[in-house]
Amino acid sequence: MTRYLKQNAVCVINCSWDVKELEQQLPAKMRRDLAEKKAKLFIIDATKIAVKAGLGKRINMIMQTVFFKLSAVMPYEEAVEMLKKSIKKMYGKKGDKVVKMNIDGVDASIAGIVECEVPAAWASLAVDTEASDAKTSTVAYAKGPRMFPEVQNASQFAAQVQKPCNNLDGNSLPVSAFVPGGRVPCGTSQYEKRGIAIQVPKVGMDKCTQCNKCSLICPHAAVRPFLMTSQELGKAPASFKEGSRSAIGGGVLDNYQYRIQVSPWDCTGCELCVRICPADALTLGPAEKAIQEEEANWNFAVALPDRGDEIDKTTVKGSQFQKPYLEFSGACEGCGETPHVKLMTQLFGDRLVIANAT
Numbered sequence: 001m002t003r004y005l006k007q008n009a010v011c012v013i014n015c016s017w018d019v020k021e022l023e024q025q026l027p028a029k030m031r032r033d034l035a036e037k038k039a040k041l042f043i044i045d046a047t048k049i050a051v052k053a054g055l056g057k058r059i060n061m062i063m064q065t066v067f068f069k070l071s072a073v074m075p076y077e078e079a080v081e082m083l084k085k086s087i088k089k090m091y092g093k094k095g096d097k098v099v100k101m102n103i104d105g106v107d108a109s110i111a112g113i114v115e116c117e118v119p120a121a122w123a124s125l126a127v128d129t130e131a132s133d134a135k136t137s138t139v140a141y142a143k144g145p146r147m148f149p150e151v152q153n154a155s156q157f158a159a160q161v162q163k164p165c166n167n168l169d170g171n172s173l174p175v176s177a178f179v180p181g182g183r184v185p186c187g188t189s190q191y192e193k194r195g196i197a198i199q200v201p202k203v204g205m206d207k208c209t210q211c212n213k214c215s216l217i218c219p220h221a222a223v224r225p226f227l228m229t230s231q232e233l234g235k236a237p238a239s240f241k242e243g244s245r246s247a248i249g250g251g252v253l254d255n256y257q258y259r260i261q262v263s264p265w266d267c268t269g270c271e272l273c274v275r276i277c278p279a280d281a282l283t284l285g286p287a288e289k290a291i292q293e294e295e296a297n298w299n300f301a302v303a304l305p306d307r308g309d310e311i312d313k314t315t316v317k318g319s320q321f322q323k324p325y326l327e328f329s330g331a332c333e334g335c336g337e338t339p340h341v342k343l344m345t346q347l348f349g350d351r352l353v354i355a356n357a358t
């Protein structure tokens, strides 16, 4: 992201870290770029300001204010006046309360900006690309169908094409990185592991009624029910074992243990699963903690045998034991479209063709 910064650029990071924590949190490559470009660095905890102003996680007004304050594209006072006018126009129909919340967010933004020193020593930091990638390399990947033999190596595609594109470095790719015809392999979103959630749900399995509604509604297939034999459970991480219960529902389910598992790297923190849970079994907690506690559990869960064939997929509960072929979508958090398409892939599997999905 910082590779293309211009000299003396202004860089603002929306984060929950304080100045001291930046040293640990920012990758060496980023710190080196900032120092080499003599960038002016600012941080702001826009999410905290938004929550305080009653805006939930909506940080757009706050970041717009920050942009006008620091970019100097026009006189700041003039920009803020126009911003407030546009808030009244945009949200006036939603009532004075919504207008006030947004204006409060704008007013609180400037006080939240913190300027950070960029130590000159960062310019000589050694950059170990392998080490910076190590975090994601421990993640386990599920197997799925591949459409075309010539582009079937999804992990290679993810490393050579997808990753540079996600790092805003797609322009550096040669034409030869692509397959003639422009086809790309399926199932590459599993390699992204974006880690964009601020809060991630945790399931209280003592409350869970095993309805699978959380999995049904998740737009990103980041929370799923898993079935395992007692023998398989014996090899699970300790906290996975603790959170597993005998599967309920009768029939073939009597043979298995059950657990709801969240993928903390893939969850977007949209909260839909928390809201739909009829048993109030899901609660949100800090994503960093969830990654530490749940990453190994998710890796264990996705490597379990697929038991979809044993279960009737025409019920809400049964459909969620089927493998979703639209998973970890990059749609906006809480997307209302992807749960439907995901469900179709669970019902029709790799016989489903989606054309012009707009």
Ligand code: SF4
Pocket (backbone or CB within 6 Å): 200, 201, 217, 218, 219, 220, 221, 222, 223, 262, 266, 267, 268, 269, 270, 271, 272, 273, 274, 334
């Ligand atoms: S918070 Fe949203 S993305 Fe995360 S598991 Fe729940 S429904 Fe899925």
Ligand code: SF4
Pocket (backbone or CB within 6 Å): 203, 207, 208, 209, 210, 211, 212, 213, 214, 215, 260, 276, 277, 278, 279, 280, 281, 282
């Ligand atoms: S929605 Fe709640 S009760 Fe139902 S499976 Fe998910 S966590 Fe359990």
